[in-house]
Amino acid sequence: MPEVKSAPGELPLQTLEGTVERFTYQNEENGYTVARLIPKGKNYEVTVVGTLAGVNVGEFVQLKGNWITHSRFGRQFEVRYHQVRLPATIEGIRKYLGSGLVKGIGPVTASGIVDYFGLETLEVIENAPHRLKEVPGIGEKRTRQISQAWVEQKQIKSLMIFLQGYGVSPSLGVKIYKQYGDEAIDVVQKDPYRLAKDIFGVGFKTADKIARQMGLAADSPQRVQAGLLYAIGQLSDEGHCFATQPQLLAATQTLLEVPLPVCQEGIAALLKQGELIQEEEALYLPPFFYAETGAAGKLQRLFHAPQDRLSLFRGVDWQKAFDWIDQHSSIHLTDQQKAAVRMALTEKIGILTGGPGTGKSTITRSIIQLLQARGGRVLLCAPTGRAAKRLSEATGLEAKTIHRLLEYTPSEDTLFKRNESRPLDGDLIIVDEVSMVDILLFNRLLSAVEAGSHLLLVGDVDQLPSVGAGNVLRDLIDSKIIPVTRLQTIFRQAEDSYIIVNAHRINQGQMPLFRQNSNDFFLFPEEDAEKAAAWVLDLAASRIKQRFGYDPQSDIQVLSPMHRGAVGVGELNRQLQAVLNPPAANKAEIQHGSRLFRRGDRVMQIRNDYDRMVFNGDMGRIFSIDLEEQTVLVDFDDHRVSYEFLQLDELIHAYAVSIHKSQGSEYPVVIIPLLTQHYMMLQRNLLYTAVTRARKVVVLVGSRKAIAMAVNNNRISQRNTRLAQRLSSPDRGQLL
Numbered sequence: 182m183p184e185v186k187s188a189p190g191e192l193p194l195q196t197l198e199g200t201v202e203r204f205t206y207q208n209e210e211n212g213y214t215v216a217r218l219i220p221k222g223k224n225y226e227v228t229v230v231g232t233l234a235g236v237n238v239g240e241f242v243q244l245k246g247n248w249i250t251h252s253r254f255g256r257q258f259e260v261r262y263h264q265v266r267l268p269a270t271i272e273g274i275r276k277y278l279g280s281g282l283v284k285g286i287g288p289v290t291a292s293g294i295v296d297y298f299g300l301e302t303l304e305v306i307e308n309a310p311h312r313l314k315e316v317p318g319i320g321e322k323r324t325r326q327i328s329q330a331w332v333e334q335k336q337i338k339s340l341m342i343f344l345q346g347y348g349v350s351p352s353l354g355v356k357i358y359k360q361y362g363d364e365a366i367d368v369v370q371k372d373p374y375r376l377a378k379d380i381f382g383v384g385f386k387t388a389d390k391i392a393r394q395m396g397l398a399a400d401s402p403q404r405v406q407a408g409l410l411y412a413i414g415q416l417s418d419e420g421h422c423f424a425t426q427p428q429l430l431a432a433t434q435t436l437l438e439v440p441l442p443v444c445q446e447g448i449a450a451l452l453k454q455g456e457l458i459q460e461e462e463a464l465y466l467p468p469f470f471y472a473e474t475g476a477a478g479k480l481q482r483l484f485h486a487p488q489d490r491l492s493l494f495r496g497v498d499w500q501k502a503f504d505w506i507d508q509h510s511s512i513h514l515t516d517q518q519k520a521a522v523r524m525a526l527t528e529k530i531g532i533l534t535g536g537p538g539t540g541k542s543t544i545t546r547s548i549i550q551l552l553q554a555r556g557g558r559v560l561l562c563a564p565t566g567r568a569a570k571r572l573s574e575a576t577g578l579e580a581k582t583i584h585r586l587l588e589y590t591p592s593e594d595t596l597f598k599r600n601e602s603r604p605l606d607g608d609l610i611i612v613d614e615v616s617m618v619d620i621l622l623f624n625r626l627l628s629a630v631e632a633g634s635h636l637l638l639v640g641d642v643d644q645l646p647s648v649g650a651g652n653v654l655r656d657l658i659d660s661k662i663i664p665v666t667r668l669q670t671i672f673r674q675a676e677d678s679y680i681i682v683n684a685h686r687i688n689q690g691q692m693p694l695f696r697q698n699s700n701d702f703f704l705f706p707e708e709d710a711e712k713a714a715a716w717v718l719d720l721a722a723s724r725i726k727q728r729f730g731y732d733p734q735s736d737i738q739v740l741s742p743m744h745r746g747a748v749g750v751g752e753l754n755r756q757l758q759a760v761l762n763p764p765a766a767n768k769a770e771i772q773h774g775s776r777l778f779r780r781g782d783r784v785m786q787i788r789n790d791y792d793r794m795v796f797n798g799d800m801g802r803i804f805s806i807d808l809e810e811q812t813v814l815v816d817f818d819d820h821r822v823s824y825e826f827l828q829l830d831e832l833i834h835a836y837a838v839s840i841h842k843s844q845g846s847e848y849p850v851v852i853i854p855l856l857t858q859h860y861m862m863l864q865r866n867l868l869y870t871a872v873t874r875a876r877k878v879v880v881l882v883g884s885r886k887a888i889a890m891a892v893n894n895n896r897i898s899q900r901n902t903r904l905a906q907r908l909s910s911p912d913r914g915q916l917l
Contacts, residue, residue, distance in 0.1 A: 197244045197258050200273050201236060202226055207774060218242070218258075231260030239277025241266040265338070267303055271295060274302050283334055285326040287809030293318060306331050333358070340365050347391040355827045356380050370395070374407035381788055382830050385411035385436075400439045405447035408437045410456065413466055417650045421901040422473050422620055423463040428901075463903070469650055472624040476653075477907035479627040483529055484662075488633030490608040493555060494526040505554070506547055514547060515540075521666035522547050525609065525637045528664045532615075532657060533639045535668025536688060537873050538681035541639055542575040544668075545611060548637070549576055552609055560607035562586040562626075564617040565799065566818050568845045572613045583612070583622055584794065587629055591792045597625055604631035615640035617845045619649025620904065643688050644870045645844055648797055652900045660908035680879050684872045687865060687892055692885075693872075701875075705882045710747035713854050716882045717753060720852055721836075722760045729878060731850050733761055734783070738848040739837035740871045742862040748854035748882075750837045757836035758782060769806035771813065773829040780806050784815060785835035785842060793822050798842050800835050840871045851875040855883035855891065863891040864898075 199220040205228075206215040214233045217226045221241075229244060236242060245262040268277045279291035286294070297316045298305050305312050310328035313319050319327075337358045343366050344354050360380050361368045368375055373391040376383040385407065397404055412432040416424045424432070426448070433444045448464065451457040458470045465473075489495075503519055506512055514522065521544045524531045535541055549559050561580035563569040572580035586605065588598035599605055610630060612618070615638045618626075630636055638654065646652045657663050671681060679702035683693035695704045705720070707713040721737050731737055739757065743749040762781045764770065770779040778784070786799045795801075801817035811826045824832065840853075853871050855863070868891040872879055881888065 194245045194261060195247055197229070197246070198242070200241050200268060201238050203238055227258060228254065229258045229260055233260060233263055236263065236265055237277060239268050239273050241268055241273065271299060278302070283327060284330040284811050285323055285809060290319070290809055336363065344369070347394050353383055353387070356382060359827065374403065377407070377411065399437065400443045402447065402450060405437060405439060405443055406451055409433050409444065409447050409451060412436055413464065417466060417469060420646060420650055420652070422469045422650050422903070423465045423901045425462050425901065426464055429464055463901070468621060472620045473902070473904055474907065476620060476624040476627055477904060479624070480530065480908060483630060483632060483636065486632035489529065490633040491526055491557065491635050499523055502551055506550060510550065512543055512547055515670065517666065517668065517670070518544050522551065524664050524666055525635065526551065528635070530636045530663050531638070532663055532665040533637060533668070534642045534654070534658070534665065536641055536643065537684050538671045538678065539668035540672060541668065545639065546576055548609070549578065557608040558606065560586060560605055560610045562610070563613040564622065565614070565796070565845045566820070567847070568614040568617070570818065571847060583626055587625060589791065589794070596791070597629070599629035601628050605629045605634065607634055609635045609637060611637045611639060613639045614845045615654045616642060616644045617647050618653050619647040620651030620653060621649060623651070623653045641873070643866060644873065645841060645866055646900065648841065648844065651904065652902050653904065656902055656904040659905040662908050680872060680875055684869060687869045687872060690865065690892060690895060692889060692892055701878050703880045705880065706884065707882055708856070708884050710856055710858060713856060713882050714747045714753065714756065717748065717852055717854055718756055718760055720880055720882070721757060725850055725878065725880070736849040737852065738843070738850070738874070739852045740840050740843050740874060741837055741854055742840055742859045742867060744839060746858065748856060750839050753837035754834035758834055761836060769808060771806055771808070771826060773826065776834065778803060778806070778813060778829060778832070783835045784832045785838055786831060787833055788831050790831065794820070795822050798844065800846065840867050843874050844870065847874055847876050849876050850878040850880070852880045852882060855881055855887045857884060857887045857890065859887060860890060863887060863894055865892055865895045866897060867891065
């Protein structure tokens with residue numbers, strides 16, 4: 182380590198040398214680490230804190246810093262600078278290799294190698310890795326894997342040392358290396374903003390910090406253009422298909438703290454490069470512009486196409502048709518339901534919307550019954566696996582996710598095999614849970630609908646809109662050019678459920694009913710957040726099981742409006758994991774940043790991963806953790822997906838999830854904490870969505886005042902979209 186001097190006015194820096202025993206905390210955002218270290222020549226541990234980029238368990242380190250006394254944690258060594266050396270003792274080498282540093286070597290394999298080679302272990306791996314085959318249990322394949330991983334970790338360490346001055350965490354350093362390989366340092370030096378584009382988990386602010394520390398000027402075109410793209414990307418993440426120019430300028434000025442003319446010049450440059458598209462005051466990222474204009478154009482063409490694969494239904498005696506349904510099933514349709522069936526079979530495009538218990542499934546089954554009686558072919562799909570499974574259960578036919586229906590193949594040039602040149606072979610395509618479908622996926626689906634096919638879109642327009650950009654179902658209804666059947670009647674069997682009754686009351690701006698004779702809708706009054714959290718834990722872990730027999734692990738889902746606080750998603754997950762899936766000798770676990778993942782944990786994917794066919798909001802359970810291969814296997818409803826440890830930031834715990842993330846899912850039981858401290862999120866459609874996620878039991882924990890605040894707030898967040906306008910005024914904008 183070069184000579185390091187204290188800054189003027191600071192205490193002289195002290196030196197501490199020793200072996201890293203273990204990490205007790207690592208912050209994924211900034212690399213801040215708390216570790217236990219055995220000082221050189223001693224047999225006790227001390228605590229060291231600071232940014233320790235590139236340091237691994239078992240390594241010998243020389244630290245420069247100062248001893249401090251923390252008010253809560255006591256004496257600690259606060260690290261300012263560090264230098265790493267390879268371990269020089271048998272036990273140090275054993276711990277170093279078994280720490281997970283080298284893929285293919287876990288604690289057991291590490292012990293076998295060290296027992297065989299002793300102090301020569303690291304020399305063998307470095308210079309004669311072929312000798313690893315001499316160790317019992319290590320074959321040719323494992324030898325190659327260890328050799329390759331050893332080279333990788335050395336290169337990663339060099340990258341870490343380069344990045345440590347820029348506040349990049351170790352896990353992001355590994356991702357940067359995995360993305361760019363030996364060119365990583367060169368990429369970071371030439372264009373640090375590429376990191377934000379290419380790597381999940383590296384945001385603009387991290388890339389910007391690196392760029393600024395490298396000396397890039399605040400008003401440089403490279404920085405301003407990257408900031409503009411980041412700002413409009415953030416707006417699309419909030420559901421907007423476009424940003425108005427004033428909206429984007431304001432967001433970018435706040436982000437970059439640069440003058441308005443500089444941002445305007447940046448927009449002009451991005452328009453010239455084709456990275457933004459302008460339509461009047463609207464600025465689009467190209468994928469959203471082409472998806473929105475493309476969807477509008479395709480819908481218009483479907484409407485006006487002369488072909489009709491269901492033309493035979495135009496001359497049907499509908500009274501006879503409905504009499505036939507009565508005779509061949511227990512279904513007795515109302516006049517409104519009959520109109521919906523007729524709409525689906527005679528109109529090229531139709532929308533069926535309504536709340537729970539209004540008969541959407543009954544109508545869908547009747548449509549299918551009549552279609553199949555005439556030899557017609559129906560295709561069923563939904564945005565998520567769970568929604569598709571429910572549609573299949575309701576109809577008795579196979580239902581697929583939209584991606585599966587479109588034969589998505591990430592490894593090929595044409596991602597969707599079903600498209601304009603190879604459309605879907607269906608007389609009628611029924612899409613359920615359309616409120617979840619964003620504009621990008623909707624455009625892809627329309628690309629595969631043949632001109633003569635009919636399209637029935639089913640969903641509840643009063644639920645929260647899609648996680649992705651757009652407001653497809655509401656826009657289609659607002660365009661007023663697509664036939665819509667809106668179901669409002671609750672049927673007799675549904676009237677016995679307070680879940681359904683109260684869902685409709687909430688949607689109509691009325692307080693839900695809490696009756697003593699209710700067996701499916703409850704309120705546990707509580708104003709205090711800590712006490713409300715204790716209620717949620719008690720209900721989820723034992724009380725509901727004792728009363729109703731539901732399994733806490735598979736049947737009960739906590740839905741919270743907020744991420745932070747005592748009853749926020751983060752804290753509830755931590756406490757629920759401890760109660761529902763406590764540590765055990767037979768449960769492997771891995772610490773990833775601030776999260777501890779354990780075999781059996783309930784988890785959720787938080788980004789679309791098209792290669793592995795798992796999507797934002799998909800829920801699964803950790804099936805296994807392989808500490809040697811450094812992989813986690815997650816079971817998503819019988820679809821098992823493998824994650825490398827460095828990819829675990831794509832997963833969060835899902836004992837509790839946000840109401841937004843619960844869209845399209847249903848659970849036997851939901852528990853909803855609702856307090857006045859959530860006032861920023863208390864909206865009618867949020868509470869309505871949460872309540873309608875439950876099939877059997879809803880339990881609210883919180884205050885009547887908070888419930889009233891939600892019920893009375895019918896403000897719907899407006900999204901920047903133009904699909905409705907494009908449909909009602911086809912000459913507006915470009916139709917592709």
